[in-house]
Amino acid sequence: MTVRILPLPETEPPASDGGLGALSTDKGNLPLDSVGVHATITGLAAGIEVVQGFRNPFDMPLEATYIFPLPDRAAVTALRMEAADRIIEGTLKERAQARQDYDAAIAAGRRAAIAEEDRPDVFTMRVGNILPGERVTIRLTLDQPLPHESASSATFRFPLVVAPRYIPGAPLDGERTGSGVADDTDAVPDASRISPPVLLPGFPNPVRLAVTADIDPAGLPLTEIRSALHVVSEESDGGRTTVRLQPGERLDRDFILRLGFAPHETAALSLAPDESGEEGTFNLTVLPSGDARPSPRDVVLVLDRSGSMHGWKMVAARRAAARIVDTLRGEDRFAVLSFDNVIERPRDLGTGLVDGTDRNRFRAVEHLATLDARGGTEMLAPLDEGCRLLADSARDRVLVLITDGQVGNEDQLLAHLEPRLRGVRVHTVGIDQAVNAGFLNRLASIGQGRCELVESEDRLDEAMEHIHHRIAAPVATGLTLHADGLEIVQGSVAPTRLGALFPGVPLVIAGRFRGSPSGALAVRGTASGGTPWEQRATGIVSTDRAATSIWARAHLRDLEDRYTTGGADGLEQRIVETSLRFGVLCRFTAFVAVDSRVVTEGETPHQVVQPVESPRGWAAPSAVPRAAHATFSAAPAPFAPPPAPAGMPAPASAPPEHAAPSSGELAGAPSSSRPFGTSAGRGPAPRRARRVPALTGFQQELTNVLNRLRQIPEDQRVLYLLGELVPILDSIVQRMEAQYLDATPLATLRDDVRRLQPTSDQTTINDQWTRVLQVLADFTGETPPRRPFWKRPT
Template identity: 50%
Template sequence: MSIAILDDNQLNSAEPILSEAGFGAMETSRGNLPLAALDLDVEIVGLIARVKLKQRYYNTHTQPLEATYIFPLPDRGAVRGFKMTVNGRVITGEIKERGQARREYDEAISAGKSASIVEEERPDTFTMRVGNIPPTAFAEVELELVMPLVWRAGEATFRFPLVVAPRYVPGMPLPGGQVGTGISPDTDAAPDASRISPPVLLPGFPNPVSLSIDCSIDGAGLEVQNIASSLHAITSGKSGSKHLIRINPGERVNRDFILRFQTSGAELGSSLTVIPDSDSDKEATFIMTLMPPMSAVDMRRPRDVVFVLDRSGSMQGWKMVAARRAVGRMIDSLDAIDRFEVLAFDTVIETFEDTPTLKEATNRARYRNVEWISKVEARGGTEIAPSMETALKLLSDRSRERHVVLVTDGQVGNEDQILKHVKKHNHGARVFTVGIDRAVNAGFLNRLAQETGALSELVESEDRLDEVMDSIHAMIEAPLLRQIKLGFDGATLIPDSLTPREPLTLFAGSPLQVMGRLSLNGEVRARVRAAGRSGELIEEVVASSSTSDTAFSAVWARAQLRKLEDRDVVEGHSSNRNKIIELSLKHKVLCRHTAFVAVDHSSSVEGKLLQVTQPVEQPDGWDSDGFGGGMALMSAAPQQGAYTQSGVMPPLPGSPLPRHSPASPAMYSKERKAESAAAPRKKSLLGTLTSFFSSDGFSEETEASEISEDAEVNELKILWQTLLNLLDLGSLDETLRSELEDVLEEIEAGTANTLEDLMAHLNAIAQQHGIKTDTEPAAESLEELEALAPVSLDVAFSAVLREIRRRLP
C-alpha cells in the first residue's frame, strides 16, 4: 500500500478512523503523517522576493492532534506575517516575546483551543507547532516573508530551502529533559540540539508531502533571461512582462529549490534607496548597493591561504568529489608568492605533512598536495572548531592577505559555539565558506563568512561547481576596496545601525549591499571613500531614490537582528536581548527572542491530545551511509507525548560515530533490537578506527584538547560501541554478540568503566570463544594510557586500539 495525497473533496468525505497503524509502519492506506502539503507562492520584483509559504496539516486520527514540524527558511528572509486557518476560520497571528507567546500557546492547548506557534531556532531553522487540530480536520498555517536575492556577475539567485538535513552534534549530554522533540540530545555544545534535529524517514518511504511552487518574476527595468531551476523540474511561460514559473507535479521536499536568471538591459551602477518611516518623516531606512569599480588597480598581494576540507561522513558521495575538486582547483590558482596549507578534518585533522605549516605555493608543493587531496575519503564526525583554530593559528603574518577557505556542507548543530570559537582565535583573517550540498546549512555558512568580512558561495552539484569556480577564485583574491567609509549629505547615520558591520570590504564580481538607519534633514546622497588594492583612494557620490515599500525596511530589520544576536553569541552574553526584542516587535520581524502565535478562541475540542513530530525526507544526494555522527534515520509513526528515539535506526556503514556524540551510547542497547527487527542492525565505525584498522599504524601526533575524567569515560563508551560494530562485521555468532553487548550495558551502567575493567572483560570473552589472546592485559600499556588520557585524546585512543588489535585478530 502507499500513502495517498487526497484532494479536498476526498478528505472532507473521509470516513472516521477506527484504528491506528502500528509503530514503525512504513505506509498505510490513509497515511499517518500530519503534513499533507507545502505551497510556495513567490513574487520577485527586481532583486526582492515576497514569499507566502503555506503548510497544510490533516488529522487522520480520532483524537485531537498536535503536529510539530522542524523546517527551514532562507536565512536572509524576514518573516513578517503569520496566520492560521482551521475549520474555515482565519486567525491572524501576533508577534510577541518568545516566552509570552509560548505561555499563550500552552494555555490555549490546555483549554482545548486550536492554536499554532512558530519559533526561530537558527537563522534558517524554525519550529512550527499546530495544536488541537480536530479529528478528520484540516489546519493551514501561512508565513509571509521578504528576502533579497543574491546577485553576482549578472546572475540573480532565489534559493528556498525545503528540508533540514541531519546535523552533527558534539558535546556532553545535558542533564534533565530535552527542550525539543527532535532526535539529537541537547549537549553543552548545542543546548537546543533537540529542536533542530527532525526525525528522518526511512529510505523508500512514499512521497508524504505534496509540493507546489508558483513564481513570478518582474525585472523592474532589468531584462530577465535564461531562467533555470537546477534541482527541480519546472514549467515556464510569460504573462505580459512577467515570467511565470511552476514546479512540475511530483517533485519532492528533499532539496533546496534554486531558481537563477540572468539580468541585462540596464547599466547597473551603485545605487541608494531611502525608505522613510511610515509614522515619521524624520527617520528612514536605507539600502545601498556598491558595485565593483571598473577602474580598480589589479595589483596582486602575497596571500596566506589555509584550505579547510570537510571529510566527515555526511560528505560521502558526490559532495566529497566536488569538495576535493574545489580545493584542488583553488590550490592550482595560487602564485609562487603565495603560501598555503590544507587541513582535512573529521574527528581528527590531517595534512599532507606531519605538522600543519604554511608552505610556498611552488609547482611541486601544489602538485603534491592536490595529489594527496584526491585520495581523501569521507568518514567521521564534523568537528569544525578544532580545524578552524588550527587554521587561524597559522595566519599570523599581518603583512600578507590572510584567508581561510572552509569547504563543507555545514551540517553541524553547534553553530554558535563555532562562531564564538572563530572569533576568539581570529586576528583579522577572513573566513570564506564554500557550501556543498543540495540541502546546505546556508545560514551557518553565511554567518561565519559575514562575521569575518568575507563571502560565501553555495554549490548544489558538480556541474554548478564548474560554473562558479571563477567566482570562488575571485573570493580569495585581495578585496577591490577595503576600509569603506560612508558619509551622507542631508542625513546622519544612526549609530550601530549599519549592516554588515564595519570594516566594509568589496570583492571582485560581488556587489556589496549595505543597509542602515538615517536621521533625515534634507535631500539625501551618499559619499563613499575607500582604499583600493594598491592603497589608492577611491571616492564615489551616490544619489538617492525613495520608496514607501516596507519590504526594504523588513530586510534591514532582519539583518540588524541577526547582527545583534551574533554579537551576543561571540561576546558570550545577552546584553542586546531587550534591544533585539524591541526591534523585532517594532518591525514585526521574527527573531530568536520572539515568536508568532495564533489562537482560535471560538470553539474547543475534547479528547486526549495526540502529539506527532513530522519526519522529513532523506536529503537528496546523500548516500544512505552518510547518516553518521549520531544522525539517525527515523521511522514515521505517531506517538503520545514528545517524540522519542524509540524508532531510531543506527547510523549506516561508512558513517563513523563522532567521538563526542552523546546520541551514541543509547543507540545500540538490547531493547532496540526488537524495535528494529524490520531493519537489520547496521554497522558504523569511528573515523579514527577506520584509519587504524585499514593500515599498519595509527598517528599519535594529532593534537587534541584536554578532556575531563567524565569525558574520558564517555569516550570509552563510544569506543566500545564501535568495537561491537567492528566485531559485528565479522562472522561472529549470536552468543558472542550478546556477551559483548552485556559488557556494553555494564559500561553504560557505570559498573565497569575503568580501562583495566574494559581490557579484562575483552580478554575473558576472547578466551572463552577461542580467540587468540594473551593471558592478561599488558600493564605497561594500561599505565601509559592512564598517564596520557588527560593530555591527548588521540594518543589515548591509539594505545587502546593497539591493545585491542593485538588481542582480537
C-alpha cells in the same frame, strides 16, 4: 557520521514501496500533507507566502510538530492559522511569553499555533488541538532579498528540508528542549529541536509540494532564468514570467532559481520612507569593477571530509580545493587541513605555512586526491588551527572553509572563533543540495568574507570563477560609509562590518535614515595600491514596503551574532525591541496564534513529530534487521503515534546514514565527540528522564501544583495565588504538622503570598511568582530548570 534507526515493531511488514519514519493510517500520512511556496519576485527582492497544511485522521486531538527550513536572510513577518470557519492572526511576542500563551491555550482546550526560530534557517512549528478529521492551514509571510552571486546574477534559493547535523558534546541531564531524535548536549543545548526524524527512501511521497515564482524584473535588464535542481515550466506575459515546479517533487533539496542580468549601474541607492515620514530605510548596492593589484597572501584551506560529505559532495570538494591551490603564486604561503574527527595535512609539507611553489602545490593536490568521506564533523579544532597559522602575519590573510556545514554547534563555533579572526578574512564554500546556508553565511559575515554555495558538480566550474575572485586581492579595504544630505540612524547599518570589496562581487548595505528621503551615500576605502577609493550614489525614492522588513532581518542577524559572540549587556533586550517594533521574527521572539473557541475538554493532545525527507544525494540508511523489534508503552513518547490499528505498521524514524567510518577510523575520536544517534541497527536510545528523586505524597502533590502554576498566564497570576494556591498551601501545612513534619518553608510562603493584594503592581506579583516557583521546586527536589535554550550560556 552514524545514525540512530528505530527498529520495526512486530506487525505486518510494510509494502515494498514503504519505508520507515512516517506516521500512517488508511487515511494517509500524518500530520503534514501539503506545503506551498508562492514567491513574488520584484527586482532583487521577493515576497513569499508559505502554506503548510496539517490534518488529523485519528479519533483524538492532535498536536503536530514540524521542524522546517526557511531562507536564512528572509524576514518572517506574519502568521495566520485557519481551521474550520476560523481565521486567527498570529501575534509576535517575546519568546517565553509566546510559549507560555501557547501551552496555556492547549491546556485550556483551544486551538493554537506557534512558530519559533531555532537557527537563522531552521524553525519549529507546533499546531495543537487539531480535532479528529480536521484540517488546519498555517500561512507564513516572508520578505527576502535575492543575494548577488556576481555583478550579473542573483539567486532565489528556498530550502525545503532540514538535513541531519553532527552533534558534538556531552549529553545534558534533564528534560529535552525538543522532540527530535538527537540528545541535547553541552555543545548543542537545543539539539533535540533541530533533528527531526527522517523517512527512509522508498516511502511514498507523503507531502504535496507546490512552488510558484512570479518574476517582475522591475526595470532591471533580465536576460535568463535558470532552475538549478528542479524541472519547471515557464509562462511569460507582458514582461512578467511565472515559473512553476512540476508536480510530484519531494521536499528533499533546495529550490534554486538563478536570474541573469545584463551589465548595469555600478552603484544604486534606494530610499523607502515609512508611512509616518519621520524615518525610512535605505538600500545601497555597490558593484566594483576592475581587478586589484596582486599581493602576497597567506591562505589556509580547511576541507571537510566527514561522513556527510560522501558521494558527489566529496568529489566536488576535492576539485574545489585543488582549483584554489592551483591559483596560488610562488610568493603566496599556504596550508591545507582536511578533517573529520582528526586533522590531516599533506605529506612532507610540515605543520606550518609553506611557499606556493610548484612542488608544494603538487604535494597538496596529491593529498587532496586521496581523501574520501569518513568520521564525524569535528569542525572547531581545524578552524582554530587555521586561525593559529594565520595569527602573526602582516600579509593578506585568508581562510577558506569547504564543507556542507552540517553541524549543530554553530553558536559554539562562532563564539570561539570571533576573537581569533581579527584581520583574517574567511570565505566559505557550501557544497550540498540542502546546505546549511545559515551557518556558512554567518561565519563568512563574521570573517568579513563571502559565502559561495554549490549544489551540483555542474555548478562547480561557474562557482569556482566566483571563488577565485573572492580569494584574490580585494579592490578596496577599510570600507566606511559616509552620508551627504541624509541623516543615518546611528547603529542601524547592516552589515555592521563592511569588510572588503572584491572584483565583480557586489556589496549591499542597508540601514535607517531620518527626515527627508533625499541625499547621497558614498563608500570609501583604500585601493590595493594604497590610494584612496570611493564610490558614490544619489538616492532615488522607492515605495518598496519590503525594504524595511528585509533591513530589520539583516540588522537582527547582526545583533544576534554579536549576542552569540559575547556582546554587551542589554543586547538581548535591544534584539527583542527591534523584533517587536518592526514585526520581524528572531531567536528571542515567536509568532503565536490562539483561537478563542474551546474545542476540547483540555486533555493532553496526542503529539506527533513530522518526519522529513532524506536530503537528495545523501547515502540511504541501512535496512533495519527484521529480528530487531520495538514496543510502545502505554504512555508513548511525544513523537510516537497512537496505538496502531490492526495491520497498520507502527512508525519508525531514521536519519539518513552517512558513509559510515570503520571502527579504526573513529578510534582516535575523543569520548565527547559523537555523531547524532547510535550506530544503525542498535535500536533507539531511551529518552532520558528528568532526574527527580522518589517523592513523598506531599512532594507529589506539590509537583502537580508546580506544573499547574507554569501554565498560568501572567495576567491571571495574582488571582491564582490568592484564590487557589493559598488554600492548597494551608491544607498541606496543616496535614504535615499533624504528622510532625517540618512545614516551615511552606508556611512562610503561604503567609507571604497572603500579603499580596489583587491591586498589587505586576512587578511585585512577578517577583512573588518567581519565589513561589523556586520554593516549590526546592521542596519537591525537582532538578532546577535549564536556562532557556535560545539564550547563550552565562
